Amino acid sequence: MSKGRETRERILAIAEESVLAKGFGATSIEEIISEAGLTKSGFFYHFRDKNELARAMLERYVTANDKVFAELFGRGCELSDDPLQAFLIGLKLLAETLADLPNGHPGCLIASVCYQERLFDREVREITARSVNAWNLFFQVRLEEIAQCHPPAEPVDIAHLAQMMSCITDGGIIMSKVLRDPGILPQQVLLFRSYVKLLFAGTPAVRPALLAG
Amino acid sequence: MSKGRETRERILAIAEESVLAKGFGATSIEEIISEAGLTKSGFFYHFRDKNELARAMLERYVTANDKVFAELFGRGCELSDDPLQAFLIGLKLLAETLADLPNGHPGCLIASVCYQERLFDREVREITARSVNAWNLFFQVRLEEIAQCHPPAEPVDIAHLAQMMSCITDGGIIMSKVLRDPGILPQQVLLFRSYVKLLFAGTPAVRPALLAG
DNA sequence: CATCAACTGTACCCACGGTAGGGTTTTGGA
């Protein structure tokens, strides 16, 4: 990584931590640069203004998150051919990963931005919506595949169920922070897992082959 | 209501709307007073500083929320003697109430504070933790009562299940805001309801009388 | 008529976002 990108990355990491703890509006550029060890001019060399910083932070955050999801649920697929089992494994791996975070989950930038939306321009808000939709779709395709071979115990809208994953995650992060108990988030992921299990694993599996053929 | 309390209430209402939309750090006192129609001195007559404003806002918000929960789930108890049915009715009423909000749920102050925690003093953070614990307990006692006469289909920690309600709610609010779809929050409440149903309504009910001896 | 709550008015300090523009060092390639 070139020196420029290194500094940029350092700024983004510091800014993310501060924004998650204090909110975007209360995160001062001066604080960021003093921690990053550079001057105001140095900062504005990398980012035109605070909104561009927000955009870059979000993109960094979303990319990192996408990668984690892809890895954990990809691993689930490696470990089982049944889409339901693969998904359940992915959820368990996610819960374990979250439980292993030393200081708990640092917070969700999307949620942080959402509670300060009037501070940002249209583009930033569109990034948040697009990212959440991408995550929802990620879970939706998996859940639809599951529903095809495991009839749900109750009629349920798969799109809403996919959204539930995002809701549980963001809600769990908030509860963990408010109650200062990092364990809540992984527990909630496991509860979602239990719901998925009750919905799809309670009924006898329909072999995909029968559907396909 | 005396004139003083009226002004105070007006300030709190305006501040809440602004804080939920822009965050606490970005909510300017000047904006509040210009909308409330009073001067800076008038504002500081009512609140020593911004932190005291935050405390008052939270207390107001929590009280209002407590009342709504008590009403809806109290109505559920009126409509059914079975604790499970009463709870399911309460959840449905809650979902309907949320769906009827003209512009969707305005946001959760607890979540807003949580993402700006470093801006607040210890007392404010303790209010948030205490309130959330109270809500969790509210749901926990109901769920424990349910579990006593309806054995759960899967082993589940009732305290975690109670927390799930708070997670779903706060997560649903965030998703509704980010995706600009007010319908998501009530849908998620109904999904939680579906989970509770699958957990407790799938197994034959045990008559409380048998347990009581 | 006195008192107190509920303000207004004025003046000020400082932090912070952001601008402007010239100067300096570091780095990578010809």
Place this chain on the structure above:
DNA sequence: TCCAAAACCCTACCGTGGGTACAGTTGATG
């Protein structure tokens, strides 16, 4: 080794807005 571009630093400045300080005013109430 040299040169140009990248990656900064330095200084000075402006406007907004949170927050302080404190004296003065108004209106209801006993």
